[in-house]
Amino acid sequence: MRANFIFSEVWIGLRRNLTMTVAVIVTVAIGMALLGVGLMINSQISTMKDFWSDKVEVSVFLCKKVDPFPACKGSGGVNAQERAALKQQIEAMPQVESVAFEDSAHAYEVYKSQNAGNTVLLSAIRAEDMPESFRVKLKDPDTYTAVIEQLKGAPGVSNAINQKELLEKFFALLESLRWAALVVAIILVFAATLLIGNTVRLSAYNRRRETGIMRLVGASNIYIQLPFVMEGVIAGLIGGVMSGVLLMVSKVFLFDKVQVYLANTVLTWETVTKVILITLVFGVVICILASFVTLRRYLRV
Amino acid sequence: MIHFDNVTKVYANQNRPALDHVSVDVDKGEFVFLVGPSGSGKSTFLRLILKEERPDSGVIQVAGKDLARLSNFKVPHLRRRIGCVFQDFRLLPNKNVYENVAFALEVIGKPRRFIRKVVPEVVELVGLEGKAHRMPDELSGGEQQRVAMARAFVNRPMILLADEPTGNIDPATSIGIMKVLDRINRTGTTVVMATHDAAIVDSMRKRVVELEDGKIVRDQSRGVYGQAY
Numbered sequence: 001m002r003a004n005f006i007f008s009e010v011w012i013g014l015r016r017n018l019t020m021t022v023a024v025i026v027t028v029a030i031g032m033a034l035l036g037v038g039l040m041i042n043s044q045i046s047t048m049k050d051f052w053s054d055k056v057e058v059s060v061f062l063c064k065k066v067d068p069f070p071a072c073k074g075s076g077g078v079n080a081q082e083r084a085a086l087k088q089q090i091e092a093m094p095q096v097e098s099v100a101f102e103d104s105a106h107a108y109e110v111y112k113s114q115n116a117g118n119t120v121l122l123s124a125i126r127a128e129d130m131p132e133s134f135r136v137k138l139k140d141p142d143t144y145t146a147v148i149e150q151l152k153g154a155p156g157v158s159n160a161i162n163q164k165e166l167l168e169k170f171f172a173l174l175e176s177l178r179w180a181a182l183v184v185a186i187i188l189v190f191a192a193t194l195l196i197g198n199t200v201r202l203s204a205y206n207r208r209r210e211t212g213i214m215r216l217v218g219a220s221n222i223y224i225q226l227p228f229v230m231e232g233v234i235a236g237l238i239g240g241v242m243s244g245v246l247l248m249v250s251k252v253f254l255f256d257k258v259q260v261y262l263a264n265t266v267l268t269w270e271t272v273t274k275v276i277l278i279t280l281v282f283g284v285v286i287c288i289l290a291s292f293v294t295l296r297r298y299l300r301v
Numbered sequence: 302m303i304h305f306d307n308v309t310k311v312y313a314n315q316n317r318p319a320l321d322h323v324s325v326d327v328d329k330g331e332f333v334f335l336v337g338p339s340g341s342g343k344s345t346f347l348r349l350i351l352k353e354e355r356p357d358s359g360v361i362q363v364a365g366k367d368l369a370r371l372s373n374f375k376v377p378h379l380r381r382r383i384g385c386v387f388q389d390f391r392l393l394p395n396k397n398v399y400e401n402v403a404f405a406l407e408v409i410g411k412p413r414r415f416i417r418k419v420v421p422e423v424v425e426l427v428g429l430e431g432k433a434h435r436m437p438d439e440l441s442g443g444e445q446q447r448v449a450m451a452r453a454f455v456n457r458p459m460i461l462l463a464d465e466p467t468g469n470i471d472p473a474t475s476i477g478i479m480k481v482l483d484r485i486n487r488t489g490t491t492v493v494m495a496t497h498d499a500a501i502v503d504s505m506r507k508r509v510v511e512l513e514d515g516k517i518v519r520d521q522s523r524g525v526y527g528q529a530y
Contacts, residue, residue: 005408109362198524209391209393209394210393213393213404214408215380215406216351216380216385217381217404217409217456218379218380218456223410224408
């Protein structure tokens with residue numbers, strides 16, 4: 001096998017089909033970049049889910065003396081008996097891992113620290129305005145609905161909410177973004193496949209004299225086909241490298257910016273590297289397959 | 302060297318066979334003319350030897366190998382032992398004489414040193430010394446056919462197939478082409494030449510196999526083109 005012979009043929013082929021080659025490179029680059037973004041969002045979703053899963057808890061707010069919640073109407077605030085009964089009820093639930101009571105003073109402290117800069121707000125709110133609550137930790141965060149349903153109607157409870165519900169809306173948004181990226185990526189990969197097929201067909205037509213003679217003098221099939229496949233591979237590789245650059249740019253300017261709002265869920269370079277490698281290999285494999293399939297049709301050997 | 306036993310070939314969508322129960326033997330080192338009108342099956346005969354087509358029945362052996370049993374993946378190796386020359390030369394227009402001949406060796410993976418040694422020898426054998434760096438469009442038809450012959454012969458094939466090699470060339474130049482073919486034949490290469498050219502066949506006095514409607518109607522050693530029946 002004479003490597004420089006193959007490469008000079010490949011070079012001639014790529015140059016002859018320059019516009020098609022550029023089209024292949026751009027399509028592969030964008031398609032693979034979108035695939036990569038999809039994979040990166042995917043990995044973000046799972047790390048974020050892991051991060052939040054042991055932090056989310058069900059908050060059961062108790063009625064204050066004067067409480068706008070309809071469940072508390074006329075109750076005049078939760079009394080000690082109700083509080084104890086609720087604690088017992090929650091502890092008896094099979095889904096519950098632990099339960100902690102948070103009184104108004106503590107809730108006020110937390111609130112103060114969260115809004116430390118906002119003096120106007122802090123001066124308007126007093127400790128008595130903060131509701132008492134039970135912070136319920138669940139064994140499996142996904143079983144919150146049953147817990148909330150049972151506690152919502154209980155006497156002395158103003159409201160029971162799950163932080164997970166809020167997070168899930170956010171995750172749903174991320175997931176639809178991921179699907180959008182993947183669907184567009186699949187369409188582009190399909191387009192890239194057709195483009196590569198066309199490029200190889202043009203190339204086979206341009207080089208029909210050469211391949212005819214190669215067949216005649218007994219060049220082996222691999223020798224005849226390799227330049228065409230290599231054309232596809234090189235176009236795919238350049239496209240893949242470009243998509244790698246796009247992915248790194250998107251990590252720095254997109255993911256790292258968003259991550260500021262979602263503490264502790266850093267998209268690591270390790271993940272980015274893995275994603276780039278996956279898309280690169282995927283892109284090249286697609287190119288090889290597309291080339292081979294077209295060759296079978298347009299190059300008699 | 303070439304052995305056809307009761308070979309029949311019918312092309313798809315045609316009811317008349319291109320070759321009809323043809324049996325013929327060509328020995329090593331022979332020079333055979335294949336004559337007959339257009340459509341008599343000459344080209345089919347040559348294509349069958351190259352395994353470009355498969356017979357519908359019968360046995361074909363080339364260089365001791367049964368072609369029916371030869372796997373597709375070994376066909377290139379068969380073709381390396383068979384040189385081919387055509388009426389339309391089939392040279393690469395963007396390569397010069399030397400490169401055209403060297404191409405046949407490059408694509409079967411011969412080392413560069415070997416190519417540098419044998420190509421000039423063959424270019425000289427076909428009478429093109431001093432023209433190695435001409436491009437095909439700078440050569441006459443006869444010279445282009447010599448390049449094609451050099452390319453066919455450069456790998457020292459056991460068999461040389463020539464499909465109307467003088468078809469595009471004037472009679473005076475054809476004599477030179479035939480001299481080269483004869484020179485190649487003298488090195489021990491079996492030559493099978495399909496032709497319409499009566500003058501050439503008559504002047505060479507070699508074995509003549511005549512086909513008509515896919516059947517062999519004459520097989521004569523030291524024959525001529527038109528036979529008085």
